Amino acid sequence: MAIRKIAFVFLFLNVVFLNSSYSQRYSALDSIVLKYPSFGSPEKLAERIQKDFTSEHDKARAIYSWIALNLNYDLKTYLDPPEPKTFTSKNELENAKQIQLAHASTTQKAFRSKKAVCEGFSLLYQQLATLSGLKCQFVTGDSKRLLNDIGRKRLGSNHAWNTVQIDGKWILIDATWGEGYFDEKRQVSVKKFTPIYFDMAPDYFYMTHFPESSMYAGNTGNKEAFLNGPLIYNEFVDNSCEISAPFSGVVHANDGDKITFQIKNISRLEDLYYLNKKEEHVKIENPKEKDGQLEFQVTYNRKYGRFITFFLSNQALAAFKIVPKQI
Structure with missing residues (x-):
């Protein structure tokens, strides 16, 4: 005892x-949601959210926070995904019913087990939003989160997220990435509540998300430009950074070439660096302010590897892939 x-x-x-x-x-809103008890059903949770919050914005944020704080990412399923489900219906209506039943099963499993991959996170968000009186869409598409995503060949959908209507405006939400992140080096899932993936500015959101359906894409450009763009991290968004040069995330350079970078809104110059293969800090070269942005250079050394990742105050900022020039 x-x-x-x-x-x-x-x-x-x-x-x-x-x-x-x-x-x-x-x-304060997130703190309220954090103290919620366990709920027996999504309906009960939605009732509590509607009781505690009245505005569409607060309801949408409460759902985001609850999912990000309470669900864990299913790393095992991510690393060893099951075979994709196929539906062989005679007509579109029957096919839609089968998809709806499969989505309902995924949503229920995510709520009960408190564990899911992006599909479960996003379908559960859609269900809770609908139950709370919000208009919400489940969106599938491609995503960029790992170094090897820079410049890779086109692939099909590998991610899911949501768009929800608040006061007549559709905003972008990724509750999966709000839950935490995948540590590529250690091959582990790290739980870290990240608020920025709620109502993120489209310019930043679409640097890491490419919708499968054109109805959600807006002015996101083409798939090739998306895949060839630099990889940005949370610190980049937090500091409202912008990259003026290079024009692509895939940079053509040979050993010893100087590469010029231009990034807006970097205020802590002394904290900007990149790493070599020994993970030693390498300072940037020839930094100077120009037209409201920081311009600097890097002398490429192939011993450093195929990627250059910049860090600001020990937080990853943005990464580029280096490809040898054709001789």
């Missing part, structure tokens, strides 16, 4: 500490 009491006290203190930590770090 004493051991059980100690374990309970330890668990209680952990919950209190987490609540306190999150409350200090995130908004």
Whole structure:
């Protein structure tokens, strides 16, 4: 009995500490959602959200926060995905019913197990949004999150997210990336609540997301330009950075060539660097302010590898792929 009491006290203190930590770090709305108890159904959760929040914005944000804070990414399924489901119906109506049933099963599993990949995150968001009186769409498409995504060949859909209508305006939401991120080096999923993937500016969102359907694409350009663009990280968005040069994320350079970069809104110059293969800090060269942006150079050394990733205050900022020039 004493051991059980100690374990309970330890668990209680952990919950209190987490609540306190999150409350200090995130908004008041997120703190309210963090303290929610377990709910027996999505309907019960939606009822609570509608009780606690009245505006469309707050409801949409509460759903985002609840999913990002409560669901865990299913890394096992991500690394070893099952065979895609195929539907062999005689007509479009029957096919649509089968897809709807499959989506309902995925949504229910995500809510009950608190574990899913992007499809489960996004379908659950859509269900909770609909139950809360919001107009919401489930969107599939391509995404860029790993270094090898820069300049890769075209592939089909590999990600899902949402767009939800708030006060007549459709905004972009990725609750999966709001939950955390995949550590490519360690091959582990890291849970880290990330608020920026709620209502992210389209210019930034579409640098890492490319919708399968043209009805969601807006002015996102073509698929090749998307894949060849630089890889941006959360720090890039947080600092409202813009890249003026190079014009592509795929840079053609040979050993010893100087590559010129121009990035707007970098205020902490002394903290900007990239890494060599030994993960040693390498300072940028010839930095100068020009037309409201920072211009600097990097002398390419093939020993550093195929990619150059810039860091700002020890946080990844943006990455480029280096391809040898044709001689």
